[in-house]
Amino acid sequence: MKTTWLKTAIAIAAGALSTQALAAGFALNEQSISGMGTSFAGRSSSADDATTLFGNPAGMSRLKREEVSFGMAAIHAKTDIKNSSASNVGLGGAGTTTGSNDGDMVPTTAVPMGYYVKPLDDKWAIGVGIYVPFGLITDYEGGFQGRYFGDYSEVRVITVQPTVSYRFNEKLSIGFGPTINRIDGKLESAVPPLMGASDSRVKIEGDDTALGFNVGVLYEFTPHTRAGITYRSKVDYTLEGDTKVTGSDLALGPLGANAYGKYDASLDLETPESIDVSVTHELNDQWTLYAGAMLTRWSRLESIVVENEGLAPGRASASFGTIEEEQDWHDTWSYALGAAYKLNKQWTLRTGLAFDQSPTNNTHRSPRIPTGDRTAVSFGLAWNPTDDVTVDLAYSYLWEEDTKIRQDSYNATYENSAHGFGAALSYRF
Structure with missing residues (x-):
């Protein structure tokens, strides 16, 4: 009972709360619609609009006017599951x-x-941004064959970043912003029957607020070529919440483990740091080229440790205390190339190509995190009807290599793809 209940319910559900948020699933990394159009190539060096507050806070020093930008990206994903099999657990x-x-x-x-940037003078600029760095909902159908490893997940992180930048001279700028990060999630799984005819259910909910920071440097070699580097810190969370177990299985009820009910649960989570490096080169008055790479230290996620308190009296108390689930993630690189073509003063076209490694592995991957290495192609359009207004539109399509899940009692191959659509409006005062 300890192995079945523990690993299929608490550890896997709580583990998914972190891994789903870290991997971002199909939520990608849309914090800028103009950046989305080039597959985020040049994210730390382009500094084209107020969204540079996220991409590289040092880039705010390049903005000459007070600016506000609001946008929305929509993600539509598709998954085909093949070659599935599941043994009785x-x-x-x-x-x-x-x-x-x-x-x-x-x-x-x-x-x-949403972003707001205000230049104070030729050297100083301040701003604030609100964005969603991680977030996903997965909702499998009722009776999903892999339901014991997770059939509903809802996780999101909302970040507020007040920021300041300083321009030393015509070449060198720096920027810094603390991040206030709010994470919350709800995850559900089925628990296999031990002495009954129907599944039990487990639902875990938790949240926390934690601090991090975003710091960047921008160096302009010439008026047409610049390079940027951005460091996003790790963030330490302690998610506090509760776990609710329901059902009618005699083995989990008062006559067995006495596990039904609601009790406290907590999870310490350390999200990894990342380093983004990119170059932007204005080839001429019409063409601009972008290239970038990002390293993310996913190897910090070696295991998930869940602490349970307030357990119901009886056999459950002797079995459920500290739970550890191995993850064994590895560091990843992502690469992107992009270009922008200025048709005239009003219209600019963008495109980009990106490659992203997955931190997961076949041994520990679960149905909550069925992601593999991915490729994405993007197209964008910027319209400037006046000097004060810019409308950005973007479209991305990504596809992943066939992703295998090899759990003890559930095996399947996932074929994932997603469409992304984005729109933003920027206004300069």
């Missing part, structure tokens, strides 16, 4: 687990963002 461990594998478990998701 209930009492006796024999036979197979039946169920469906419809896929397409990610509903269309909206990702909002």
Whole structure:
């Protein structure tokens, strides 16, 4: 009972709260619609608008006027599940687990963002940004074959970043902003029957607020070529919440483990730091080229440790205390190339290509995090009807390599793809 209940319910559910948020699933990394148009190539060096507050806070020093920017990205994902099989994880461990594998478990998701930047003089600029760095909803159909490893996940992180930048001279600028990060999530799983005919259910909810920071340097080699580097710090969370277990299984009820009910749960989570480096080169009055790479230290996520308190009296108290689930993630690199073509004063076209590694591995990957290495292609359009207004539109399509899940009792191959649509409005005072 300890192995079945513990690993399928608490550890996997709580573990998904962190890994789903870290991986960002299909939520990608849309914090800028203008950047989305070039697949985020040049994110730390372009400094084209107020969204540079996220991409590289040093870039605020390049903005000559007070500016506000609001945008929204919508993500529509598609998943095909193939070659699935599941063994019985209930009492006796024999036979197979039946169920469906419809896929397409990610509903269309909206990702909002907003930025404000105000130059104080030729050297100083201040600003504030609100954005969603991580977030995803996965909602499998009822009776999903892999339901014991997670069939509903809802996780989001909302960040507020007040920021300041300083321009030393015509070449060198720096920027810094503390980040206030709010994470919350809800995760649900089925628990296999041990001495009953139907599944039990476990739902875990938790949240926390934690601090980090975003710091960047921008160096302009010439008026047409600049390079940037941005460091985003790790963030330490302690998620506090509760776990609720419901059902009618005798083995989990008062006659067995006495596990049904509601009790406290906590999870210490350390999200990794990242370093983004990019170059922007204005080839001529029409063409601008971008290139970038980002290293993320996912290897910090070696395991998930869950602390349970307030357990119901009885056998459950002796079995459930500290739970550890191995993750064994690895550091990843992402690369992007992009270009912008200025048709005239009013219209600019953008495109980009990106490659992202997945930090997960076949041994520990679960249905909550069925992601692999991905490729993305993007197209963007900027319209400047006046010197004060810019409208940005963007479209991205990403696809992943076939991703395998190899859990003890559930195996499947996932084919994932997603469409991203973005729109933003920037106004300069």
